[in-house]
Amino acid sequence: MQGMNVAVLIKQVPETxxxxxxxxxxxxxxxxxxxxxxxxxxxxxxEALRIREQHGGKxxxxxxxxxxxxxxxxxxxxxxADEAVLLSDRAFAGADxxxxxxxxxxxxxxxxxxxxxxxxxxxxxxxTAQVGPEVAENLDLPHVTYVRKIEELSLxxxxxxxxxSAGAPGFIRVQRMTEEGYEVIESPLPALxxxxxxxNEPRMPSIKGMLRAKKAAITLWTARDLGVDASRVGLAxxxxxxxxxxxxxxxxxxxxxxxxxxxxxxxTLVAKLKETHLV
Amino acid sequence: MNYFLTxxxxxxxxxxxxxxxxxxxxxxAEFDEAEEFPWDLIKILAEAGLFGVxxxxxxGGLGGGVFEQCLVxxxxxxxxxxxxxxxxASALGGFPILLFGTDEQKRKYMPDIASGARLAAFALTExxxxxxxxxxxxxxxxxxxxxxxxxxxxxxxxxxxxEIYTVIATVDPSRxxxxxxxxVVEKGTPGFEFGKKEKKMGIRASATRELIFQDCRVPAANxxxxxxxxxxxxxxxxxRTRPGVAAxxxxxxxxxxxRAARYATERVQFGKRIAEFQAIEHMIADMATQVEAARAxxxxxxxxxxxxxxxxxxxxxxxKVFASDVAMRVTTDAVQVFGGYGYMRDxxxxxxxxxxxxxxxxxxxxxxxxSIIGSAVIKQAIRRASSTP
Numbered sequence: 001m002q003g004m005n006v007a008v009l010i011k012q013v014p015e016t017x018x019x020x021x022x023x024x025x026x027x028x029x030x031x032x033x034x035x036x037x038x039x040x041x042x043x044x045x046x047e048a049l050r051i052r053e054q055h056g057g058k059x060x061x062x063x064x065x066x067x068x069x070x071x072x073x074x075x076x077x078x079x080x081a082d083e084a085v086l087l088s089d090r091a092f093a094g095a096d097x098x099x100x101x102x103x104x105x106x107x108x109x110x111x112x113x114x115x116x117x118x119x120x121x122x123x124x125x126x127x128t129a130q131v132g133p134e135v136a137e138n139l140d141l142p143h144v145t146y147v148r149k150i151e152e153l154s155l156x157x158x159x160x161x162x163x164x165s166a167g168a169p170g171f172i173r174v175q176r177m178t179e180e181g182y183e184v185i186e187s188p189l190p191a192l193x194x195x196x197x198x199x200n201e202p203r204m205p206s207i208k209g210m211l212r213a214k215k216a217a218i219t220l221w222t223a224r225d226l227g228v229d230a231s232r233v234g235l236a237x238x239x240x241x242x243x244x245x246x247x248x249x250x251x252x253x254x255x256x257x258x259x260x261x262x263x264x265x266x267x268t269l270v271a272k273l274k275e276t277h278l279v
Numbered sequence: 280m281n282y283f284l285t286x287x288x289x290x291x292x293x294x295x296x297x298x299x300x301x302x303x304x305x306x307x308a309e310f311d312e313a314e315e316f317p318w319d320l321i322k323i324l325a326e327a328g329l330f331g332v333x334x335x336x337x338x339g340g341l342g343g344g345v346f347e348q349c350l351v352x353x354x355x356x357x358x359x360x361x362x363x364x365x366x367x368a369s370a371l372g373g374f375p376i377l378l379f380g381t382d383e384q385k386r387k388y389m390p391d392i393a394s395g396a397r398l399a400a401f402a403l404t405e406x407x408x409x410x411x412x413x414x415x416x417x418x419x420x421x422x423x424x425x426x427x428x429x430x431x432x433x434x435x436x437x438x439x440x441x442e443i444y445t446v447i448a449t450v451d452p453s454r455x456x457x458x459x460x461x462x463v464v465e466k467g468t469p470g471f472e473f474g475k476k477e478k479k480m481g482i483r484a485s486a487t488r489e490l491i492f493q494d495c496r497v498p499a500a501n502x503x504x505x506x507x508x509x510x511x512x513x514x515x516x517x518x519r520t521r522p523g524v525a526a527x528x529x530x531x532x533x534x535x536x537x538r539a540a541r542y543a544t545e546r547v548q549f550g551k552r553i554a555e556f557q558a559i560e561h562m563i564a565d566m567a568t569q570v571e572a573a574r575a576x577x578x579x580x581x582x583x584x585x586x587x588x589x590x591x592x593x594x595x596x597x598x599k600v601f602a603s604d605v606a607m608r609v610t611t612d613a614v615q616v617f618g619g620y621g622y623m624r625d626x627x628x629x630x631x632x633x634x635x636x637x638x639x640x641x642x643x644x645x646x647x648x649x650s651i652i653g654s655a656v657i658k659q660a661i662r663r664a665s666s667t668p
Contacts, residue, residue, distance in 0.1 A: 204298055207328040207341055210290050 003057025004155055006048045007114040008081070009104055009135065010041040010063045012072040013125040026242035037072045040120025043195050046202040048118050049080050051153065058082045060111065064092055064103050070218055077213035078205035085111070089222040094235030097126075101134030103233050106226045108139060115155060115170065117192040121146055132194035143192040144185050148199050149175040151184065280571055282578055284350075291332055291347055295354035298323055307359035310484035311630055316440050317362050317484050324355075324366055325395025333370055334377065338389035344585035345519050349526035349577060356530025357537070360634030361484035363530060365398075367523045368436040368485070371642075372399025374516045375445040375461055379504040388443055388463065400441035402432040402490050403513055410647050412447075413456035413510060417492060419448035424499050426450075426462065428492040431474065436641075438488030439473040442466040445516075446490070447509045459509030463501040470495030481633030518595045519584060521642055525577045525598040528606035528638040532570045535606075535613035535631040539563060542617055559616060566609045573602040593655035596648040603638035603645060610635040 014033035022029050037045070048059045061076040063069050064087040073084035087107055095103065108114065117136070122129035129145070136143035156170030170189035175182040177196050205213075223233060231237060257272070259265035273279045284292065302323055310317045324330060332347040334340025341347070348370055355363035373392040376384055376399075391397040408414040417430025428448055435444075444464045451458035464471055474489030503512055540563050543554035553559045580598040584591050610632040614621035621628045639645045 204302070204323055204327050205294065206326060207291060207294060207332070209328075210294065211287070214286075 004051050004055040004153070005057050005115045006051055006059050007108060007111070007117045008041070008044045008048045008059060008061045008076070009117065009119045009131070010045065010061055010072060010076060011038045011120075011123045011125075011131075012036070012063065012065050012069040013038045013123055021245055026245055035068065035071065037075055038120055038123045038125075040122060040124065040195070040197065042120070042202040043197055043199050044118040044120045045076050045079055045081065046200045047150070047195055048116075049203070050200065051116070051150075052080075052082075055153065055155065057115075060085065060114070062104060062107055062111075063087065064095070064100055064107075066093075073218055074213045074216070075205070077216050077218075078209040079203060080209060083219070084216070085219045085221060087221050087226065089224075089233075091223040091230065091234045091236075094238060095233060096238035096240035097128050097130035097134055098239065099233050099235075099237035101131050101138055102237060103226065103228060104131070105135050105138030106228050107221060108135070110221070110226060113139075113190060115189050116153075116172065117141070117190070119192070119194045121194045121196050129194070132192060136192040139192070141190055141192050142187045143194070144172075144174050144176050144187060145194045146177040147174045147193045147195045148177040148182060150193075150199075151175060154189075156189070280575065282574075287341075287343070288347060288350060291329070291341075291343070292350045292354060294327055295329060295351040296357075298327060298329075299354045299358035303355060303362050304358035307362070307484075308624070308627065308630065310359070310361065312483075312624075314478065314483045316486045317359075317365060318440075320362050321365060321395065321398070328394075329366070330369055330395035331393030334373070334389055334393035338377075338385055338393055340389070340393040344581070345522055346578065346581035346585050349522055349581045352523050352526040353530035353533070353574075353577075356527045357534035359484070360527060360531045360631070360637075361482040363527050364482050364637075365437060365440075365485045367520070367527065368401070369395070369399045369441065370523065371401040371436070371516065371520045372441060372443060372445050374519050375401070375503055375512050376443075376463060378515055378519075379461065379508070379512050380463075384463065384501070384503070392443065397443055398437055398441040399443040399445065400435055400437040401516065402435045402438075402444050402446045404432060404434050405430070406433050410644055412513060413459065415447060415449055415459065416452065417446070417448040418452065419450050419460055419462065419497075421450070421499070422496070425496045426460075426499060426502065428462070428464070428470070428495040428497055430492055432490040432492075434477060434487050435490050437486050438490055439476065440486045444490065445503070445512075446492075447513055448492075449509070450506045454507070456510040457507050459513070460506045461503035461509040461512040462497050463503060464492075464495070464497050468495055468497065480636060481630070482637055483633075514592070517642055518592050521595040521599040521648075522577055522581045522584065524638055524642045525573070525580075525602035528599075528602035528635065529570060529574045529577055531631050531635050531638070532566075532573065532602075532606040532609040535610040535628055535635075536563070536566045536570055538626075538628055538631075539566065539613040539616040542620075546618075553616075562612050562616060566612055569605045569609055573598075573605040577602055593652050596643070596651040599638075599642065600645045600648040600652070603635070606635040606638050607632075 012035045015036040016033055020029040052059050059081045060083045061073055061081045062085045067088055070086055077084055119132035133143050152173045154170055157167040172191055173186040176185050257265050257268050259268055303320055329351050331340035332343045336342040352363050352367050376388050392399050405415050419426040419428050446462050446464045447459055449458040450460050470493050472491045474491045477487040543559050544552055546553045577598045580594045613628045614632050617628050620626050
């Protein structure tokens, strides 16, 4: 197929930053709160649409969730996604990030794989940032988190002479945001990236897109359709037990080592590292 | 009040509201201060497909009507009256083509107007022809396959920014209204230049500019309908766009009411939220009642037009005059509820009061609207009197 085949993994979340937590089960309470596409996933959708505009291809949006998560998929279709897949089954309920990523990975396999999978950096409700990397591990794909810019993307060229000599392999080169700045990372394709809000400004849907999305067919897959291992999905496949939910204290403190010369600074640094048994 | 919108109308309203709240409102003060045409917001509205809500599907629109156009204008006006009029002006320039254009003219211009790829504008007013529209001095002289336009149009909304202009000129000044003739003139036509850009009290982000025609050769193929039909073109257009000005007024008033009601629950004086004082509570009650009454009249008029009623000049004028007077009162009261803060440019209500004022003036002053309404009512009374012996 011509162009870039891109999957976007999205999550429907409550439309509030003030998520209430059920103190009995330590899980999120979603009742009575309007739902939206996880804001970070909006950047993932936008980036996928921009890739399609530049390279051609197709954008497939996938979500796992209750039947009403279909609404999130229709919003993505209204923005311009080509296809949408909903993974919904009672068996998927209560999934932690491990079970969720296993289920999503099975769907990606069933769809025949993609050149690039894009996720938001984390969900606005759970805030774990684990699902993206875990999906990559499940699929044995390289991944880069916190991408703030795609510098270059190339699908590569296929083996052109048919004589077994390799064509140019596809690759992606991105800027990965760090606390101090960014790293430039290049990865072969297929790959998975998670994106931060600095990467783009998501577009608004169009009326025509909304009308099209209203009528669009959405693929619904259950546990049986995916052929998943029942012990690895939903609550059964979720070893995570939430003991307490709290905001951790920021413990890190930077220290600038003073000294007249580089040699002196190095000596002080090595001494400190030994003192704290880091070397 | 529930106006029982169709699913598609709700979709249009919700999208316009989302854009108004997320994209327009945060930048309204900035554009007002800079008196800068809001091109990036116009592009967002174009990409969203909102310029085409009133355009038939065969010309690339959504196939809605005046009502859908009003819904968008109202939502945008809640956030910024200037962005709303910059949006609405394209319909004012486009309606004459849709109503009076040949199929060829419609195919040439409507798809770009519907997509927002090109903005349209309407040019009638001149220094000596405001309410007295038939007093225009811009002439159109036939020369083979062309008309040669000479004259100056004044206070043209989106002047300089729009690319498609419906221009009313006269083929014979001695014939008054019967000499008026409508043409489509494209930006870039030799002899068509832009003059002074006005500095205004309100809707400052919108462009209001002079159009100057000096031996401007316009193809005869750009004549709308026929010579002498220009006055009718203008009046039939206004009948359809005055509800839009009324919707703008409703939106501005609603925006001011929203902010005043919220402020009243936050501002504490004498140890109480001011909303608890009956003086404020009753002001807010009156503001809300007037806004709802205005909206109901605007919606009813727009729906009547779209349903195919033939004569609706009186109702279009009623909606415009009532809603704009409401907007002026409600925004003035909103400033009053805010007190000293309301007078400061740091708060949004003084801008709404400035923006509201123009709705009583443009597309026919409220005095002209009352003349239209009054003459329609009196004509009807005379007809009734003469038919009953």
